[in-house]
Amino acid sequence: MKTIIPSVKxxxxxxxxxxxxxxxxxxxxxxxSESFGYQEYEGPVLETLDLYAxxxxxxxxxxxxxxxxxxxxxxxxxxxxLTPTLARMIAQRQQQLTYPLRWWSxxxxxxxxxxxxxxxREFFQWNIDLIGVDTPExxxxxxxxxAALFREVGLTPNEAVILVNDRRLVNGQLxxxxxxxxxxxxxxxxxxxxxxxxxxxxxxxGLEMGLTAEQLAGTKAFLENTDxxxxxxxxxxxxxxxxxxxxxxxxxYDSGIIxxxxxxxxxxxxxxxxxxxxxxxxxxGGRYNNLMAAVGGDPLPAVGFAMGDVVISLxxxxxxxxxxxxxxxxxxxxxxxxxxxxxxxxxxxxxxxRRAGLKAACYPEPAKLxxxxxxxxxxxxxxxxxxxxxxxxxxxxxxxxxxxxxQQTIERENAAAAIGAVLExx
RNA sequence: GUGGGUGUAGCUCAAUGGCAGAGCACUUGACUGUGGAUCAAGCUGUUGAGGGUUCGACCCCCUUCACCCACCCCA
Numbered sequence: 312m313k314t315i316i317p318s319v320k321x322x323x324x325x326x327x328x329x330x331x332x333x334x335x336x337x338x339x340x341x342x343x344s345e346s347f348g349y350q351e352y353e354g355p356v357l358e359t360l361d362l363y364a365x366x367x368x369x370x371x372x373x374x375x376x377x378x379x380x381x382x383x384x385x386x387x388x389x390x391x392x393l394t395p396t397l398a399r400m401i402a403q404r405q406q407q408l409t410y411p412l413r414w415w416s417x418x419x420x421x422x423x424x425x426x427x428x429x430x431x432r433e434f435f436q437w438n439i440d441l442i443g444v445d446t447p448e449x450x451x452x453x454x455x456x457x458a459a460l461f462r463e464v465g466l467t468p469n470e471a472v473i474l475v476n477d478r479r480l481v482n483g484q485l486x487x488x489x490x491x492x493x494x495x496x497x498x499x500x501x502x503x504x505x506x507x508x509x510x511x512x513x514x515x516x517g518l519e520m521g522l523t524a525e526q527l528a529g530t531k532a533f534l535e536n537t538d539x540x541x542x543x544x545x546x547x548x549x550x551x552x553x554x555x556x557x558x559x560x561x562x563x564y565d566s567g568i569i570x571x572x573x574x575x576x577x578x579x580x581x582x583x584x585x586x587x588x589x590x591x592x593x594x595x596g597g598r599y600n601n602l603m604a605a606v607g608g609d610p611l612p613a614v615g616f617a618m619g620d621v622v623i624s625l626x627x628x629x630x631x632x633x634x635x636x637x638x639x640x641x642x643x644x645x646x647x648x649x650x651x652x653x654x655x656x657x658x659x660x661x662x663x664x665r666r667a668g669l670k671a672a673c674y675p676e677p678a679k680l681x682x683x684x685x686x687x688x689x690x691x692x693x694x695x696x697x698x699x700x701x702x703x704x705x706x707x708x709x710x711x712x713x714x715x716x717x718q719q720t721i722e723r724e725n726a727a728a729a730i731g732a733v734l735e736x737x
Numbered sequence: 738g739u740g741g742g743u744g745u746a747g748c749u750c751a752a753u754g755g756c757a758g759a760g761c762a763c764u765u766g767a768c769u770g771u772g773g774a775u776c777a778a779g780c781u782g783u784u785g786a787g788g789g790u791u792c793g794a795c796c797c798c799c800u801u802c803a804c805c806c807a808c809c810c811c812a
Contacts, residue, residue: 317803375810392812420812425738427806436812507808571811594812619812649770684772699770713772 321424321432331637333435336620337417340437343460344415347452349439352414354396360386362395362606375422377432389421392617393438394574394599395606401442402608410443429591429622437594440615442603447545450578450598450614451552457582457594457616458558464623465632466584471593474565475580478597480543481569488529494521496573502534503569533566540564549578574599578614584626593626594618639691642672643734647683649699656698660708660726664696667727669734688713693737694730 318324325333341351360378377389390396393416401408416438424430439456441449454473461471481502485495497520505513517527533539540546546564553559570579579597583590596616603611627633646661648654654677661673672692674683680697687695697709697718708726711718712733721729 320803422811424810425808426804427808430811434812438812592812617812622812647771679769680771681768682772686772688772695772697770701770709770711771716772718771 319432321426323431323433328637332624332633333620335634335637336624339460339463340415340417343456343463344439346459347413347456349413349415352397352400352416353418354390354393354400354416356390356419358388358390358396360388362399363388363391375424377421377423391420391422393418393420393436394440394602394615394617397438397440397442397615398602398606398608398613401611402603402606405603405608405611411449412440412442414442415439429589429625431621435620437618437620438615440613442613442615443611444614445598445600445612447548447578448552450545451549451556451558453596453614453616454549454553454562454580455556455558457580458553458556458561460618461561461582464627466626466630468560470586470630471561471582471584471626473562473580473582474568475540475546475549475562475578476565476568477540477543477546477578478569478575479577480539480546481566484533484539485530488526490522490526498522498530499569500571502530502567503571505534505567536566537564539566545578570595570597574602574605576600580616582618586626586629589622589625589629591622593622636691640672642670642690643692644669644671644694644696644730645683645687645690645692646671646673646696647680647687647698648674648677649680649697651677653698653700653703656703657696660696660698660723664727664730667731669727669730684711684713694733696726696730 323329344351360376363376376391379387381387397414397416401412417435419433420436421433424432426432439453441452454475457473461467478499481499482495485498486492490498501513501516501520508516514527517530518524522530540550550559550562550564553562568579568581570581575597577598577600579595581592581595583592594616596614598612598614600612601610602613603609624633644661644664646657646664648657657673661671664671672690674686684695693713695711695713697711699709702708702720702723706723707720708723709718709720710726710730710733714737719729
């Protein structure tokens with residue numbers, strides 16, 4: 312067996328059928344983003360480690376970044392997320408931009424994780440952000456975009472759900488229980504982990520953290536109060552706006568949604584698939600009003616989210632919602648080559664068809680006709696053209712409809728029109 | 738970083754410690770100017786790698802590598 316040098320762990324080779332999925336997803340993301348008026352942008356994939364040091368979660372930078380020193384001795388990182396780059400780009404032109412900013416992007420990111428289902432080391436991510444407004448209606452717009460995406464890929468409210476919470480609401484409750492502010496960040500991540508732990512272990516951790524039994528009971532009480540969102544004017548307005556935008560059916564209040572990144576300041580949300588064979592967030596985001604100032608700009612409110620390509624693709628694949636025929640040739644027409652003598656005739660005809668606007672491939676060498684037809688069939692082409700001695704002698708070509716299995720011999724100058732008519736019928 | 742699972746033909750997978758197999762795919766032919774369907778024949782192996790136990794190892798033991806799954810974290 313030949314030894315093939317393996318790919319880098321956690322990366323994917325995009326064969327044509329895989330690339331077709333990525334491109335399909337990209338086109339849907341573009342359609343959804345643009346339908347809400349968002350502009351596409353992109354940043355470098357290489358950034359200084361400094362950009363992430365203060366703003367991202369410590370673990371993300373220390374444990375999960377691909378970092379190296381360049382030849383000049385500077386620390387460089389393959390970007391693990393886009394938001395710090397976005398913040399810098401805006402800070403650099405803060406006075407020149409027209410607000411509110413609506414920006415989106417889709418590109419590759421790297422995190423040094425142990426690969427597993429839904430999590431790779433190289434992945435593509437959709438980022439979309441609304442910057443310069445601090446209103447619940449702006450928060451709702453991002454959630455409505457998620458709902459629009461789900462509709463576009465065919466995920467119903469029974470299949471996908473968007474869980475929403477607000478850190479201000481949680482912090483207010485913790486404060487009400489007398490939990491000091493220096494303990495609240497730990498408390499947030501403790502609450503974030505609740506659904507992953509056994510109840511008694513979670514209780515014990517809370518007490519270890521320094522909570523009193525009353526504070527623990529109080530925390531459990533407000534977490535289990537499904538109507539708590541009514542005490543938050545922001546969440547109430549978010550839900551009202553979603554109702555108005557026709558996106559409310561995808562959205563639920565969930566007191567346990569906190570999110571790991573420390574820069575979130577208000578609303579936070581995550582989307583999951585309900586069928587639940589994969590218990591991983593499809594996407595996550597929230598409001599981060601302090602980040603712009605943290606990278607050296609003036610304070611500027613922002614809300615946004617990121618969605619990786621891996622989980623959504625897995626879910627759509629399991630549901631059979633990915634596009635069909637992804638390994639097909641883009642060409643609809645194959646011009647066959649009868650023999651070496653007639654190869655130039657076939658090359659010329661294929662060129663004519665292309666100039667007439669058809670996607671046409673010419674078989675690249677003389678071969679047995681069955682082989683060439685089989686190739687056209689396997690590649691998902693719809694029409695095969697044959698020019699043999701008989702046709703050539705009469706200035707004709709034979710065009711075969713591979714779907715119907717019928718063929719006709721016609722004047723050569725009518726070939727493009729006749730092929731167009733065959734393709735039109737399908 | 739921790740724990741579990743799996744590595745056998747191009748692919749998906751079989752094989753009580755006793756001759757390494759099947760399906761699919763591929764090649765050829767039935768069909769010398771016509772694909773898909775059918776039939777026939779044929780091709781395909783360092784059983785991940787290295788060592789050990791044994792008369793004999795795909796199978797048992799040790800080491801190692803790769804991949805998958807879970808934890809951690811997160812898109």
